[in-house]
Amino acid sequence: MTSPTPTSRRRYGRAAAVIALLIAAAAFGRASAADLDDSYLRGGFTEEKAPGYVRWDGVVFGATIGRSNMTTDFGAGTSSQIAYILRNSTLEDEAQPSSWTTLPKNITSSNQFGGFVGYNWQWDELVLGADIAYNHPSSLESNASDSIDRIVTTSDSVTHDVLLQSQASFKLVDYATVRGRAGYAFGQFLPYGMLGVGIGRFNYSVSATVTDHQSGAVVGTFGPVTQTDAKDGVIDAGLVVGAGLDVAVLPNVFLRAEWEYIIWAPVNSIKSTLNTGRVGVAVRF
Numbered sequence: 355m356t357s358p359t360p361t362s363r364r365r366y367g368r369a370a371a372v373i374a375l376l377i378a379a380a381a382f383g384r385a386s387a388a389d390l391d392d393s394y395l396r397g398g399f400t401e402e403k404a405p406g407y408v409r410w411d412g413v414v415f416g417a418t419i420g421r422s423n424m425t426t427d428f429g430a431g432t433s434s435q436i437a438y439i440l441r442n443s444t445l446e447d448e449a450q451p452s453s454w455t456t457l458p459k460n461i462t463s464s465n466q467f468g469g470f471v472g473y474n475w476q477w478d479e480l481v482l483g484a485d486i487a488y489n490h491p492s493s494l495e496s497n498a499s500d501s502i503d504r505i506v507t508t509s510d511s512v513t514h515d516v517l518l519q520s521q522a523s524f525k526l527v528d529y530a531t532v533r534g535r536a537g538y539a540f541g542q543f544l545p546y547g548m549l550g551v552g553i554g555r556f557n558y559s560v561s562a563t564v565t566d567h568q569s570g571a572v573v574g575t576f577g578p579v580t581q582t583d584a585k586d587g588v589i590d591a592g593l594v595v596g597a598g599l600d601v602a603v604l605p606n607v608f609l610r611a612e613w614e615y616i617i618w619a620p621v622n623s624i625k626s627t628l629n630t631g632r633v634g635v636a637v638r639f
Contacts, residue, residue, distance in 0.1 A: 407539035408602045411476035414485070416610065416636025417469045424464075424526060426496040427625040428457035432520040432562035434623065435581035439564045445514050449506040451564070456520040457498045464494040466630065472535075474638075481544060483535040488528070489630075495525035496626075507570070515567040519578075522560045524624050527587070529554035529616075531594050544600040544608075552592040552616045558624060559584035583622065592618035592628075600636075610634040 430453075437452035446452060472485025499521040507513045530553050537546030560583050566576040598612025616628040 406541065407479055408542055408605075409476060410474045410481045410537075410539055410544055410600070410638065413471070413473055413639045414483070414636050415469070415471040416634050417467070418487075418489075418610065418632045418634030419465070419467050420489075420630050420632025422464055422466050422491055422494060422628055422630040423461055424494050424496060425459060425461050425627045425629070426498075426524050427459045428496075428498045428522045428524070429455040429459070430623040431457055431522045432560050435560060435562035435583060436518060436564060439562065439577075439579045439581050444508045444510055444512070445506070445516070445566065448508050449514070449516075451504075451516055451518060454502055454504070454518060456502050456518050456562070457500050457522055460496040460498050462494060462496045464491040466491040466494075466632070468632075470634075470636070476539070479539045481537040481539050481546070483537070483546070485533055485535070487531045487533070489530070490528045491526055495523060497523045511571040512568050513570045515569075517565040519563040520561065522624065523558065524621070524626065525557040526626075526628065527555040527557060531614075531616075533594055537600070542602040544602075546598055546600070548594070548596045548598065548614075550594040552594045552618070554590050554592060554618060556588045556590055556621050557586040558588065558622055560622060560624075585622075588621055590619055590621050592616040606638045608636055608638065610636055
């Protein structure tokens with residue numbers, strides 16, 4: 355066999371180099387094509403992915419109906435009346451009948467209706483809001499009456515057989531709330547928690563009667579003496595906490611279900627709390 359000439363070897367070398375270059379170029383081309391995403395091959399247009407939640411920002415207002423339970427603690431409700439009847443007495447100074455618990459707690463229930471208006475701010479899933487609401491119970495009034503009888507001996511050697519008789523009524527006429535809300539949006543749902551203040555209008559009436567049968571160093575009977583106090587339209591404040599869920603049913607319409615708890619400041623030493631569950635419908639702009 356004849357050996358390749360130097361010219362042939364150079365020709366073969368150039369051909370091999372060209373083939374290697376073509377192979378490398380083809381491999382680079384396939385790799386580059388594989389790296390191009392589909393959006394680039396279609397001319398650079400991308401389809402934005404829709405968020406997994408609806409929009410809640412904007413002005414909202416709606417109407418609600420609910421059911422409330424009011425717990426009223428009348429325990430110290432007639433303290434000031436008893437203290438006034440027994441003022442400047444050894445019995446009050448030493449035994450303090452005005453601090454005795456003469457009336458029990460009471461729970462009453464009522465339907466209510468109301469409305470609210472507010473505003474929501476939204477950052478992705480985080481939704482912050484504030485609203486003002488008004489609620490009117492159908493009839494939310496508690497009543498209590500009871501008596502207590504104790505025998506005490508004071509330092510002046512007088513034995514007192516003390517009978518305290520008390521009556522009280524307490525009514526929540528209506529109330530308004532100012533609340534801040536924080537929620538997390540997902541799908542068509544917005545669960546939230548809330549914190550705020552309430553302003554309520556109350557009517558109350560309390561009456562106490564004291565009878566003191568005395569024996570020992572002094573013999574006789576003091577009373578019965580009655581002291582009454584009543585007032586309508588007392589304005590009182592309270593702390594509001596609660597939680598709820600909004601559910602979007604149309605782009606600008608949603609349903610609401612929530613629980614609200616209010617701790618009211620004492621009114622004439624009468625303590626009360628309000629526990630409410632409500633549902634409603636609202637619109638957003």
